[in-house]
Amino acid sequence: MGEAKWIEVAGVKASDEKYSALLATEAGQPVVRFKGTVSTPNPALVLNPFVDAVHQAVIACGVPLVTVDFNGFDFCNSSGFKSFIYWVDQIRRLPKEQQYRLRFTLAPTKRWQRTSLLALTCFAVDIIEIAGG
Amino acid sequence: MSTRNGPARAPLPGQPVLLYLRMVPVWVFVDEVRQFVESFCACAGIGAEREGQLALATHELMQNAITYGTAEDIELRLSIDAAADRVEVSLTNTCAPGQPAQLRARLAKLREQAPLESYVRAMGADPKAPGGLGLPRIRYEAQLELEAVEEGDRLTVSARGKLMPAQLSAAMGVGHG
Numbered sequence: 081m082g083e084a085k086w087i088e089v090a091g092v093k094a095s096d097e098k099y100s101a102l103l104a105t106e107a108g109q110p111v112v113r114f115k116g117t118v119s120t121p122n123p124a125l126v127l128n129p130f131v132d133a134v135h136q137a138v139i140a141c142g143v144p145l146v147t148v149d150f151n152g153f154d155f156c157n158s159s160g161f162k163s164f165i166y167w168v169d170q171i172r173r174l175p176k177e178q179q180y181r182l183r184f185t186l187a188p189t190k191r192w193q194r195t196s197l198l199a200l201t202c203f204a205v206d207i208i209e210i211a212g213g
Numbered sequence: 214m215s216t217r218n219g220p221a222r223a224p225l226p227g228q229p230v231l232l233y234l235r236m237v238p239v240w241v242f243v244d245e246v247r248q249f250v251e252s253f254c255a256c257a258g259i260g261a262e263r264e265g266q267l268a269l270a271t272h273e274l275m276q277n278a279i280t281y282g283t284a285e286d287i288e289l290r291l292s293i294d295a296a297a298d299r300v301e302v303s304l305t306n307t308c309a310p311g312q313p314a315q316l317r318a319r320l321a322k323l324r325e326q327a328p329l330e331s332y333v334r335a336m337g338a339d340p341k342a343p344g345g346l347g348l349p350r351i352r353y354e355a356q357l358e359l360e361a362v363e364e365g366d367r368l369t370v371s372a373r374g375k376l377m378p379a380q381l382s383a384a385m386g387v388g389h390g
Contacts (some may be wrong), residue, residue, distance in 0.1 A: 117244055119247075121276075128341070155247070155272070165340040166340035168340075191266075192354065195354040195381050196350075203333045203336040203337070
């Protein structure tokens with residue numbers, strides 16, 4: 081339903097056989113949407129450069145919050161999950177005034193998302209938040 | 214419907230449910246096996262939360278077995294014992310000498326800390342370095358304890374725990390959204 085409001089940010093996307101990720105804006109705010117299943121042996125080869133591109137775009141905008149939409153994200157292996165830790169690490173390397181938060185919106189039926197994000201919140205409570213959590 | 218061994222039937226109450234798969238260690242199967250395990254657990258009626266946790270553990274253990282295995286096959290064994298309130302998923306692969314000892318040392322190190330604590334500590338490692346997150350993830354997210362057993366040149370990594378553990382989010386005081 082909200083699809084029409086999405087404006088894809090040109091060039092900031094990634095995909096592999098079973099998953100895709102892109103940066104878009106919704107009402108002027110950055111939203112990163114993940115879809116599919118990350119289960120390749122070394123997803124960082126695709127995901128880390130995508131995180132870098134998103135990170136640079138967000139810094140350029142100077143926004144304090146990025147929404148990360150997991151509604152279409154079926155599964156992510158631990159190797160793929162490390163890219164979110166990498167993202168946190170990139171944010172932490174910024175000067176305090178440039179740091180931004182990541183707000184994850186989850187699919188209630190995909191239970192791994194909540195447990196993975198609960199743990200990630202414990203790792204980076206200053207950066208990670210779960211929408212409605 | 215009947216099988217070679219007689220009429221098909223649901224497991225008897227109190228009887229453990231077992232799944233055994235022997236397969237060629239091909240990466241593209243991992244996803245399919247995870248989904249199959251989730252469906253299998255759904256048929257066993259263990260509840261959606263536990264189904265997902267066992268599927269996740271299967272996925273991570275199978276990836277490790279493929280990555281570190283040295284032969285043409287790997288074996289998956291899943292056991293659901295409602296009467297004993299136990300579940301276990303294990304992966305067996307042929308391994309290189311020294312690998313089991315390394316793994317056992319790693320598991321011992323993980324067990325020094327509570328599951329969430331060791332998981333968060335693993336997150337603090339270099340995020341660009343490959344691996345290192347799967348086993349602590351199983352301990353915390355799947356609520357299963359890990360053990361490695363060596364038999365000749367075969368290594369079995371087992372993840373076992375309660376069939377009905379406390380819900381993680383409830384245990385952390387976080388409501389479901």
